[in-house]
Amino acid sequence: MQFPPGLYYDASFVRPSDKEEILAWLSTLHPIWEERYSPHHPPPPGQVQRQLLRPVYWLGNWQFACLNYYHPPKGIFHRCVRAEPFPSIFQRLISKVEKIAVRLFRGREMPAGWHLNTCLVNFYGKKLEGDRWVDTARVGEHKDFEPGPVASISLGERAMFQFVASRGLGQRNAVAFQQWLEDGSLQLFGGEKWKNRLFHRVQRVDRKLGQNFPLHVENFETRRINFTFRYVPEAHIAPFCELPRGSAADVRGYMEELAEHSQFFRGALRTRP
Numbered sequence: 155m156q157f158p159p160g161l162y163y164d165a166s167f168v169r170p171s172d173k174e175e176i177l178a179w180l181s182t183l184h185p186i187w188e189e190r191y192s193p194h195h196p197p198p199p200g201q202v203q204r205q206l207l208r209p210v211y212w213l214g215n216w217q218f219a220c221l222n223y224y225h226p227p228k229g230i231f232h233r234c235v236r237a238e239p240f241p242s243i244f245q246r247l248i249s250k251v252e253k254i255a256v257r258l259f260r261g262r263e264m265p266a267g268w269h270l271n272t273c274l275v276n277f278y279g280k281k282l283e284g285d286r287w288v289d290t291a292r293v294g295e296h297k298d299f300e301p302g303p304v305a306s307i308s309l310g311e312r313a314m315f316q317f318v319a320s321r322g323l324g325q326r327n328a329v330a331f332q333q334w335l336e337d338g339s340l341q342l343f344g345g346e347k348w349k350n351r352l353f354h355r356v357q358r359v360d361r362k363l364g365q366n367f368p369l370h371v372e373n374f375e376t377r378r379i380n381f382t383f384r385y386v387p388e389a390h391i392a393p394f395c396e397l398p399r400g401s402a403a404d405v406r407g408y409m410e411e412l413a414e415h416s417q418f419f420r421g422a423l424r425t426r427p
């Protein structure tokens with residue numbers, strides 16, 4: 155497949171030994187379920203409280219859904235809470251990815267100081283609701299607002315990834331480009347068109363491999379894991395102790411849940427008894 159400028163894809167970026175190392179690290183993680191809103195950040199008119207479709211884990215900084223995610227130019231402070239550093243396998247892979255990115259993206263596409271210091275780990279699969287398994291392996295269309303290119307590494311079943319143009323209220327959005335993201339692949343996208351103008355989404359995740367990752371997520375079966383690596387300027391990452399009181403109260407429960415399995419989060423909680 156031909157990839158247009160601003161899009162890069164390597165189907166076999168992750169070597170088998172790297173994959174083994176990532177899976178060993180993943181088996182130590184305890185992803186959490188987040189609610190979209192919170193007492194100090196209630197749903198806006200027309201919206202209702204909901205759980206995210208999938209469990210997540212963040213590295214570098216945690217963008218709790220209830221704090222509304224990083225969204226420059228206005229939404230930059232008190233949204234990104236300092237989190238655990240990347241494990242060594244990611245530090246190695248990411249230094250290769252950054253070399254590819256600086257070759258591909260220049261000028262306005264590559265902000266000063268850009269480096270990949272944030273990672274969202276998304277778990278795709280099905281969720282047990284009562285006595286029913288409900289497939290939640292998709293992501294609705296959205297943009298990633300962190301500046302500069304985004305790098306995405308996928309493991310497990312392949313996913314149908316689409317860039318879409320918004321056609322306005324009541325009209326079906328047009329697919330501008332689509333591709334399968336395969337097990338072990340690296341995708342990079344950046345620049346005005348792919349990052350700023352178009353939305354992206356995961357339409358569906360295959361089941362052909364019969365993959366089911368043995369992970370610590372209650373009532374959930376994971377068949378795909380995606381890591382999106384992004385850049386958030388350091389000045390916009392707040393340690394837990396610097397969050398305003400309301401935001402700290404909103405995320406304390408998540409921090410406590412994370413602290414059950416993470417020394418990092420135990421330490422962060424101690425800074426704000």
Ligand SMILES: O=C(O)CCC(=O)C(=O)O
Binds near residue numbers: 276354356380
């Ligand atoms: O799972 C993927 O391939 C994409 C995830 C994504 O769009 C995101 O994390 O913003």
